[in-house]
Amino acid sequence: MQYDIRMSVTYRYPVAATAGRHLLRIMPSSIPGEQRLDSCRLLVEPDPVEWHQSVDFFGNRTDEVALDSPHTESRFEMSCRVERMVEGQKIDISPRPEDLPREIAAQATLASEAPHHFLGNSPRITLHPAMTTYGQKAARGAESVLEMFHRLGRAINADFTFDPTATEVDTPAIDAFERREGVCQDFTHVMISCLRGMGIPAGYVSGFLRTVPPEGQPRLEGADAMHAWVRAWCGERIGWVEYDPTNALDVANDHVVIARGRDYSDVAPVKGVMRIAGGQQTTQSVDVIPLGES
Secondary structure, eight states, rough: EEEEEEEEEEEEEEEEEEEEEEEEEOOOBBTTEEEEEEEEEEEEEEEOOOEEEEEOOTTTTTEEEOOOOOOEEEEEEEEEEEOOOOOSOOOOOOOOOGGGGHHTEEEOOOSTTOOOGGSSSSBBOOOHHHHHHHHHTTTOOHHHHHHHHHHHHHHHHOOOOOTSSSSSSSSHHHHHHHTTTTTTHHHHHHHHHHHHHHTOOOEEEEEEEOOSTTTTTTTOOOTSSSSEEEEEOOOTTOOEEEEETTTTOOTTTTEEEEESSSSHHHHHHHHEEEEESSSSSEEEEEEEETOOOO
C-alpha cells in the first residue's frame, strides 16, 4: 500500500523567540521488509542557520535545526510518499511464557534491536506493581508470549477510554492507568509497562494511521495526528511484533512507522531549547492518503 503523507507542526509565541535549536523525528525511513520511502520533503520556517541530518541509535532519522532570528511562529512541514509492505498477523511460533527469559539471555548482542534495551525502567516508563498485576490478570491462561501480548492489548482497549482531554504529553503512565483514560501515547506507555513488568521486552513506535478508512469501516482513533503503538519481542523465532492497543489492531499496512524507541522520550517528534519569555501554542495536522485518492 502506497501513501502520500503530509504533516505540519506549528508553534506560535506571544513574545518573539530570539533563538532555538530543535531535534526533529518526523520523517519516515525505509525499513527493509516493512516500508520504503519513495520521496520526501521537509520544510522548516524560519530558515535555519544550521541543519544536520543523522540517524540515532535506534535507526530513526533525525534532523537538528538551529534558528537565530526573532520569530513569533515556527513551522515544520513534512511531505512524503511511503509504501508499506507488511503482511497480516504472524503465525504464533513464540515460546511458552516460562521459556522467554532463556531466549532473552541467549541474545549475545547489544545492537539497537536487542531485547535487553527494552526491559525495566526507561525515561518515561517506571514499572509499577499495579500495572504488572493488571497485565498478569489480562494474560492469564495464555500459552504463548504472543498470546499474552494480544490478550493484554485487547484488555487495555476494552478497559480504557480514549479521551484527548484526560492527559497531557508528560502525564506519567501510572496516572493514565489509574484513570483508565487517555490517548494513544498513554495506552502505549501503560501496555509497555505491563509487558516489561511480566518480563516481556517492549518498546514504543510513533507514526501515522491511514486518515480515511476503507469504505464501510470505522475511522480509527488517532488518525488526525501522530499516532503511537507498542512493539514487543516475542522470542527468537518470531522476533518483534507490533500491536495498536488504541484500536485493538495488529499493525499492518494502515500504519506508517516514523520512529522506534524505548518510550516517548526516544521518539518525540520535536525536542529542543529556545530563548523565549512566555509560553507557546501548538497546532498539528496530518493527512495519510492512499495513493490514487489524493
